[in-house]
Amino acid sequence: MLPRRDARIWIIGASAGIGAALARALAAEGARLVLSARDAQALEALAQDCPGARALPLDLARPGALAEAVADLAASFDAVICTAALYEPGPVAELDPAQAELLVRVNLLGTLEVARLCPPLLRPGGQLVLFGSVAGYFGLPGGQAYSATKAAVNNLAETLRVELAPRVDVRLVCPGFVRTRLTARNRFRMPGLITPEEAARHTLRGLRGRQFEIHFPKRLTLAMKLLRLLPYALSLRLTARLLR
Structure with missing residues (x-):
């Protein structure tokens, strides 16, 4: 379980969005x-906003x-x-091949490298926290390359949860x-849209609990989990409506 004070934490992807919000929230609690x-x-x-933080x-x-970076x-x-x-x-059909390759290299291969190289840095029982996405639950129109990599990250975290236990506490955030x-x-209405600060609060609350997967907001994530459970004949018909 993540301690509240004096925790030593490495955030990869910290410069904006959820990563930056997590950094500010953790720094306010005294994390290093x-x-x-x-x-x-x-x-x-x-x-500069996070006292004592080191930029790497x-x-x-x-x-x-x-x-x-790990060697340092x-x-x-x-x-x-x-x-x-x-x-x-x-x-x-409109994907730029070079951009798609870069996306896969960062989202999937980069996460695989984190999973391979970072566990030795953790104290016994320390947390390896991977960010998947609700987009990885079920294929939705318009975000195929991103959704595919996040589905892979979700799957990777599931396997690591067993493979690295009990020395490493693997968590998945969706x-x-x-x-x-x-x-x-995005050029469509985003249901359940929240701020990075809200996402950081949900994440930290989950990391201090015991659940493997931390997903939010529930009004969206539970609906997506239900969609994944439906027969394809029904779920694909529902997602086809998103194209109209």
Whole structure:
């Protein structure tokens, strides 16, 4: 269970959105933070808001970058939290192949690297927190590449929960729609839209509990879980309406 004070935490994907909100919330509680993201300038500005935080720029898309960062850090973290992700909405036929490859490299391969390299940094019972998404529950029109990578992250966390137990406490966070620069690109109504600060509160509350999956807001996530349980003949008919 995540301690409230003096926790040593590495947040990967910290420069904006949920990652930045988590950093500010944890810093207010006295956590000792290492903050990583691609945007070094935004990272430094965030570190100024988080007393004692260390900015460690990191691009998960660059091969070997995570290994270099891990080698630069001492062990005994209470948690490693990976929120890093790219998002490229649109139909499959309109995807830019280079952008799609970059998205897969960050969202999936980057998360795999976190799962491979970061557990030795954790104290016994420390938390490895991976951010999947409600978008990974069921394939929805318009976000195929992103949704596919998040479905893979959800699956990865499920396997790691068993594979790394009991030394590592693996948690999966599946947010719904959160108001960030990524979701600002959506051109449809986003049900249950919440702020990054609300998402951070839900996440921290869950990490201090015992549940494996932390998902929010429930009015959206429970509906999506139900959709996943329906026969395809019905669920695909329902999702087809989103195209109209």
